[in-house]
Amino acid sequence: MADNNTTVQAAADQGDSKLSLDKQDATQNTASEPDEQNKSNRKRWLRSLAILLIVIAIIYGIWYFLVGSRHASTDNAYTNAESAQVMALVSGPVAQVFVSDTQQVQKGDLLVRLNPDDQKISLAKAEADFAAAERKFGQTSASSDALSQAIVAQQANVEQAEANYLSAQSTYHRAETDYNRRRSLVESGAVSRDEMTAISNALEKARAALLQSHAAVDQAHAAKEEAIGNFEANQALIKNTTVSTNPQVRAAKAALDQARLDNSRLEIRAPMAGVVTQRQVQVGQRVNVGTPIATIVPIEQIYVDANFKETQLGKVKVGQTATVKSDLYGGDVVYHGHVVGFSGGTGSAFSLIPAQNATGNWIKVVQRLPVRIALDPKELRAHPLRVGLSMEADIDLSSKN
Incomplete structure (x- = not known):
């Protein structure tokens, strides 16, 4: 009887142990099911993310091929004008x-x-100087006739002096002949000494008259040369000129024109x-x-200086179309324009202290080159800009230049 109880008890214990194992297995199966679900969800999410990234990369590649590679844009742009x-x-x-x-x-x-008082005085003086120059030209022109007549008169004086010289020369020769003829008779007593003295005095007087007439001839010639010189000097002032082309008159006229111009600049x-x-x-x-x-500042002639990186400018050409947006109006207002030219150098090249790249610690920095973009005047009138405003510029590289 005891053995039977023991057997029954062992069977019961075995049943309880089996039941406990079944419960443990059930618990483990229940715990592993969420882990499997989480792993499955994670894989699904990662797969979706990878697909999304691939799609984005494909879309970006298509956009860059069709659009991005055909545009050059920058937000380093500012308005400017030829003030x-x-x-x-x-x-x-x-x-x-x-x-x-x-x-x-x-x-x-x-x-x-400006106050006109000073310029009025200068203008009056210039007018007076111009009138005086015209009168001086007229006086100089009139003097030419008088100087020409003076030459004729001096020529007459020369001829008169030469005639007097010839007469004095003849008188001297006659007196000299008389003196020589009577001097040989003085010793014989045929001619008295008083007569000889008179003849000698007559010879000296004739010699003096001859010298005087000779000097008169030289003086007459000098006076004639002076008259000719005065005439030529006077002619040099007016030769081949008129009152409107005379240098002195033209100089005075230029001074008058300058005074009138200065008066208009008041x-x-x-x-x-x-x-x-x-x-x-x-x-x-x-x-x-x-x-x-x-x-x-001509606000209707404002343009944009867009500072593009040097790596962006390989395909940028003069004449290509561009669109520009202003921070003043935002993206709702778009200006249209075209490229008109490139600066002669980068900003650093023309800075007060240019970069010294020939050093051991040199680091390459991408440079920017200003590109000028002209804007549509009608759009500027509709939405006025001012100098120095920030802009965003985009150049269509596919547009014809």
Whole structure:
């Protein structure tokens, strides 16, 4: 009986042990099912991510082949313009100022007026000098006739002096002959000594008259040469000229024209249409030639200087179309333009202290070259820009140049 109980007890214990093992196996199977699920989900997610990346790479490759490789873009771009610096061209005090900073002006608008008193005096003096030059030319022309007559008169004096010289020469020869003939008779007593003295005095007198007449001839010739010189000097001032082509008259006329020009420059006007900036004069201030008055910025002629990397410029050509966006208006406003040229050098090449690359610690840095882009004037009028604004530029490399 005891053995039976023992057997029953062993069977029961064996049954309980088997039941416990079954429960443990069930628990392990239940725990492994989520792990398998997580691994499956992770693999699925990784597979999806890989597919997505491949799709993105394919899309980017297609975009770059069709679009990206045909465009060069940069956000390192700024607006600029060929501003006009207005300067005073004559000296004088400022009488009136008609503009202020930020004011829009048109070409020819009056900016500043200078006091005219100084220029009026200069103009009056130039007019007087011009009139005096014309009168002097007329006087010189009239003097030529008088000097010509003076030459004729001096020629007559020369002829008269030469005739007097011939007469004095004849008188001297006659006196000399009488003297020689009577001197041989003095010893014989045929001619008295008193008579001989008189004849000797007559000879000396004739010699003196001859010398005097000879000097008169030389003087007459000198006077004639002087008259000829005066005539030629006078003719040199007016020869082959008229009152309008005479050098002195033309010089005086040029001075008069300069005075009139300076008088017209008392009113300083805008050389172009644009916006007034940096006005530097006030009423009462005295300005000299070259004094800055103001700067005119032509906002309808603004262009863009886009600083592209040198690696982007291989296919950029003059004439290619470009689109530009401004930080001022955002992406809603797009400007259209075209490439008009390239700068002669990079920014670092023209900096105050150029880069010294010939050193041992040199590091290569990609340089940027300014590219000028002209904008559509109609779009500029619709959405005005100012100098120095930040821009984003994109050049269509596939466009015809």
